[in-house]
Amino acid sequence: MLEGASSQSSVKGRSSDTQSSRERDRQPVGPLPAEPRPEILFHRKTTLVGSLRELWAFRELVLTLAERDLRVRYKQAVLGVAWALIAPLAMMIAFTLIFTKFTKTNTHGAPYALFSYLGLLPWTFFSSAVLVGGLSLVNNVPLLNKLYCPREVFPLAAIGDALADLIIASVVLLLLFPLLGFTPKATSFYVPLLLVVMFIFTIAVTVAVSAIVVFMRDLRLVLPLVIQLGLFVTPVVYGADAVAKSTLGLVAYSIVNPLVPVIDGLRQTILYGQPPNWLSLAAGTASSLVMLLGGFWLFKRLETGIADIA
């Protein structure tokens, strides 16, 4: 036999064992009750550890799906992978023109192009993950109806694609720094910590949205609007200090929008040579972890009905 995911998979309700069903095999089919006995109603028991273990067993599928979506996305595009650069670059240039020529934003001495690009990178990652991943279940109905797999693989694969785009777009930074004559500060080593918070928050929102969209298709239309508005409640074009003057305000802002400590932290560490604001980062981490648990619970709760509706 092949190695791989040929595991014993078992979904159980509370019911009679195999033996009794074999006995029933020999009995003639009699008149049926109108409803199942309440004690055999199907309840799927999901544990967090069990779900994660199953997800790990399907890690190759996540990669394959992410690779498929990348290929599909760039297959018919003449410029190919360059599109991953063009979107954030165009936004950055537009913002730089608007916010340095027409209005002034206080960047505390850093070049505005860098200031906004460091905000745009996490924002583009988050928004494209939610936009694409949010529709991933709906768009993959043919696959969903074919074989069993933990359904999280679809939003996760979409996040993987957004990550690939993020990496490509980050390459621009290598050009942008020497071009603007600016050196990243030594405190940049805090960046991975900030990215973890960004991932947790993105996964939480994407997974929850993807399940809800299956049941409320209207969200497909609302989602782009919400994301567009989200740009303005996230410190992308302006600094976090423009919204929250006090520490308490910043913490509250970080709880509501965990991208705040991420973007603010990126600027603090890379541009200003300071550690991230720990209080704000802790608040964002805690809030995004709660969102992740809630989103995952929601997803698992709705997952059983996806094939009925789709």
Added chain:
Amino acid sequence: MREGTVTASEIWKRFRIDDRPSYLQDRVASLNDRLRGRSNPSWRWALSEIDFHAEPGESWALVGANGAGKSTLLKILTRVMYPTAGRLDVVGRVGALIEVRAGIAPLLTGRENIYLTGSLMGLKRRDVARRFDEIVSFAELESAVDRQVKYYSSGMQMRLGFGVAAHLEPDLLFVDEVLAVGDASFQQRCLERIRYVLSQGTTLLFVSHDLAAVESTCANGVWLHNGQTQTRGPIREVLGAYRSAVEGEAESRPQIEGLLKLRNVSAGTPDGGLPKTGGPLDVAISIVSDQRYRAWVYFGISEGAATPIFLVNPGRETILEYGVTEVRCTIPSLPLARGRYYVWGGIFKDWTNGEELIGWQPLAPFDVFGPELDATPRAVVRLAPVHVESDWRFEHA
């Protein structure tokens, strides 16, 4: 339990009755119900108390009319769908061919799709790579494997899907009514491949309306009717019960009434067996008449439509006396290839454009067992599935 075992006991499944469009507030309400684990009252049971058990290497057919719940059961067994009640154990890797295009990404090439399906089945890349050439040659896609699947014909897509599902050594192979898309020779090769996979210990679950294919492939069967198990057991018993029920339905139709009435319509063989290519076919009807008629009786054999493949008639006018006339027509050697056919019939007052005593209508269905039709040469279109014996001699001068 060994890989390839399926145990399902007391499976129930219900669906929402969609009798009106659901507005946003309905959606919000149902989402809320679902989150709180409450159930919604407007449901329809698609499956009721289904018990099913298959050991590794067993072959099971699911038969039944459209809407009987066959595909729903298959989806529950693949764990794509969850049952409302019941217990389910599926051990092993599942290869499923449920819809022709299910799981095929149209923008990817055939090659990329093979790897994608492989990882959906839980296989590692190198395991797929090992079987790659075999799949491609089985599906006859050598020249097209690097083309995007959206440029494939539906037959090519089906061949790709079946090739992948049947060659990646699944412990369980589920095949829904999809083979019909392929041409006759490919269908035959699929059936051969299914038999081979069975011999390797894979459990087969086969859903089809092609009863002849079912009978030649599966040892056991389940007949589902309105979501309930009607019969379960050896395939001949199940198909026998299913066929007689379908014929019973045709018999009980009230419209076989014109100026005359027809009773007890049947199509079968003189010894009560199954019609075979080259074997005899008996068509029998009882005509109830309330007066004396001079009539022309016609039977036609068709694949379902009103245009028959061939017609038979006694060649003379028949006198129908008052009362019941039993008519029995024997075709000694049936020139039909394997498949399902229908006896059509009509009784007319005059030879050609006479008044109808019984309008032209289907009387009874029957299945013919025998060889598949051969593939036709290019640009030759066959009109009727007629099987003719022929002797050939080639002499070199």
